Amino acid sequence: MKHPSTRDRILEEADRLFYERGYEHTAFADIAEAVGISRGNVTFHYQTKDAILDAVIDLRLARTAALLERWETGGEGPADRIRSFIDILIANRAKIMLHGCPVGTLCSELAKLEHHALSHASALFTLFQEWLATQFAALGLKKEAGTLALHLLARSQGIATLASTFHDEAFLREEVRILHAWLDGITSSPSRRTRA
Amino acid sequence: MKHPSTRDRILEEADRLFYERGYEHTAFADIAEAVGISRGNVTFHYQTKDAILDAVIDLRLARTAALLERWETGGEGPADRIRSFIDILIANRAKIMLHGCPVGTLCSELAKLEHHALSHASALFTLFQEWLATQFAALGLKKEAGTLALHLLARSQGIATLASTFHDEAFLREEVRILHAWLDGITSSPSRRTRA
DNA sequence: GTCTATATTAAGATAGAC
DNA sequence: GTCTATCTTAATATAGAC
Numbered sequence: 001m002k003h004p005s006t007r008d009r010i011l012e013e014a015d016r017l018f019y020e021r022g023y024e025h026t027a028f029a030d031i032a033e034a035v036g037i038s039r040g041n042v043t044f045h046y047q048t049k050d051a052i053l054d055a056v057i058d059l060r061l062a063r064t065a066a067l068l069e070r071w072e073t074g075g076e077g078p079a080d081r082i083r084s085f086i087d088i089l090i091a092n093r094a095k096i097m098l099h100g101c102p103v104g105t106l107c108s109e110l111a112k113l114e115h116h117a118l119s120h121a122s123a124l125f126t127l128f129q130e131w132l133a134t135q136f137a138a139l140g141l142k143k144e145a146g147t148l149a150l151h152l153l154a155r156s157q158g159i160a161t162l163a164s165t166f167h168d169e170a171f172l173r174e175e176v177r178i179l180h181a182w183l184d185g186i187t188s189s190p191s192r193r194t195r196a
Numbered sequence: 197m198k199h200p201s202t203r204d205r206i207l208e209e210a211d212r213l214f215y216e217r218g219y220e221h222t223a224f225a226d227i228a229e230a231v232g233i234s235r236g237n238v239t240f241h242y243q244t245k246d247a248i249l250d251a252v253i254d255l256r257l258a259r260t261a262a263l264l265e266r267w268e269t270g271g272e273g274p275a276d277r278i279r280s281f282i283d284i285l286i287a288n289r290a291k292i293m294l295h296g297c298p299v300g301t302l303c304s305e306l307a308k309l310e311h312h313a314l315s316h317a318s319a320l321f322t323l324f325q326e327w328l329a330t331q332f333a334a335l336g337l338k339k340e341a342g343t344l345a346l347h348l349l350a351r352s353q354g355i356a357t358l359a360s361t362f363h364d365e366a367f368l369r370e371e372v373r374i375l376h377a378w379l380d381g382i383t384s385s386p387s388r389r390t391r392a
Numbered sequence: 393g394t395c396t397a398t399a400t401t402a403a404g405a406t407a408g409a410c
Numbered sequence: 411g412t413c414t415a416t417c418t419t420a421a422t423a424t425a426g427a428c
Contacts, residue, residue: 006411022308024220027403041412043405100304107361108301111294112218122361150358150367151374158354162346165303165318171346178347202393223421237394239423 007045009035015056019095019102022109023053050117057120060102064124068131078138079187085132085152086179089159089172097167101160103128129153139187148186155179203241205231211252215291215298218305219249246313253316256298260320264327274334275383281328281348282375285355285368293363297356299324325349335383344382351375 004012013034017026028049032039046052071084089096099105103124110118132149141148156179163172200208209230213222224245228235242248267280285292295301299320306314328345337344352375359368 020308022220022305024218025309028405029403037411038413039404040406040414044411044413047405049404099308104357104361105304105308108296108304108357109218111296111360112216112301113221118361125358125361147370151371154354154358154371155351156354157357158350158352161300161304161353161357162321162350164307165300165314165321174343175347175350224423225421233393234395235422236396236424240393240395243423245422 006035006037006041010037010042010045010052011055011059014052015059018053018056018106020099023106023115024109024113053117054120057106057117057124060124061127064127068127072131078135079183082132082135082152082183083180085128086156086176086183089156089163089176089179093163093169093172096160097163097169097172100164101157104157104160125153141186152179155182202231202233202237206233206238206241206248207251207255210248211255214249214252214302216295219302219311220305220309249313250316253302253313253320256320257323260323264323268327274331275379277331278328278348278379279376281324282352282372282379285352285359285372289359289365289368292356293359293365293368296360297353300353300356321349337382348375351378 010031014026014031017030017034021030028039028042031052032042035042046055071081074081074084076084103121106121107118107125109115110121129146129149132152133145136142136145136148155175159172159175159179162168163175206227210222210227213226213230217226224235224238227248228238231238242251267277270277270280272280299317302317303314303321305311306317325342325345328348329341332338332341332344351371355368355371355375358364
């Protein structure tokens with residue numbers, strides 16, 4: 001890790017730039033400049049831009065899986081694990097207010113481009129969804145676990161979209177508070193869970 | 197309206213293409229082809245692409261204002277007006293599942309581009325927000341009206357984002373059902389409104 | 393108002409020297 | 411592995427004929 005390869009540094013900068021500027025708006029030259037190498041060197045390591053995108057998605061998938069595994073093996077119960085998910089909005093609020101959610105904005109862009117990598121990128125959502133569904137099931141909500149997981153994903157997405165549009169931290173914090181209240185309502189009174 | 201000017205036809209096709217393909221991914225040539233004129237003719241009517249974008253946003257603002265006014269002068273009360281807003285997700289589901297929300301996806305793209313038109317485009321959100329806040333205030337929720345309006349906007353955004361990522365109509369319909377239940381909960385028991 | 397032709401810039405991608 | 415140089419394509423935008 002002390003001496004990352006040029007290939008890894010390209011991947012790292014591409015990951016950041018695709019998030020900050022979007023996939024299409026990021027040029028080979030931008031990546032090369034960020035790494036401090038020539039354009040030709042970038043194409044030596046990754047022949048096409050699509051190849052970089054695929055590698056970036058794989059990197060994000062691996063990091064997401066590792067994050068979820070850390071949360072899974074953590075000492076807290078399923079409710080606290082779901083709270084960890086909700087609190088990403090707070091932990092990453094600075095970047096979210098500038099660039100939105102890295103998963104949602106990538107999927108939205110790829111959907112508009114009708115890019116074949118959309119199904120690859122949407123696996124990021126699926127990772128979160130399945131993990132969240134596992135937590136809801138562990139709370140005794142096995143039947144609605146998948147629906148609740150998608151619902152929470154959608155709520156997070158909407159918060160990120162509006163927070164980045166208005167660069168509004170107060171809104172983001174208020175919505176996170178409401179999400180925690182929603183979760184509390186689910187864990188304490190299961191019969192009312194579909195109301196929210 | 198029977199004989200729209202070339203300028204209006206350019207605007208109409210640009211509006212559609214910016215929604216379907218995104219702003220940056222739409223070229224002058226695409227607009228010209230859709231209208232059935234030459235590229236040079238497009239630039240005769242709109243000198244720059246940014247000028248087209250500004251005109252498209254103005255068009256959307258005018259149409260949104262007209263829509264909200266129709267709902268406002270309609271016979272139903274504030275709760276039914278909010279239901280009209282929620283039901284756009286159903287009415288426009290085919291396009292939403294393909295291209296997402298026209299407001300949210302435009303604002304997300306412009307935020308990534310750091311485009312100066314973002315503040316112009318975000319006025320679309322503000323139109324909806326202020327109108328929704330008026331309805332919530334009319335329901336006797338004057339104090340929380342602004343927060344509730346933003347909350348509902350965020351919920352709609354999240355639904356549109358996931359619906360377009362997964363092209364999933366069942367998810368969209370289920371989430372609309374949950375939104376209606378949320379609204380019912382607010383109108384019937386105000387003390388629990390911030391829970392959802 | 394509409395067209396063709398063109399200037400200019402930038403991007404993705406390739407070839408070959410070192 | 412890294413660079414410079416170049417090919418090719420496509421995009422915004424302009425100029426000028428009709």
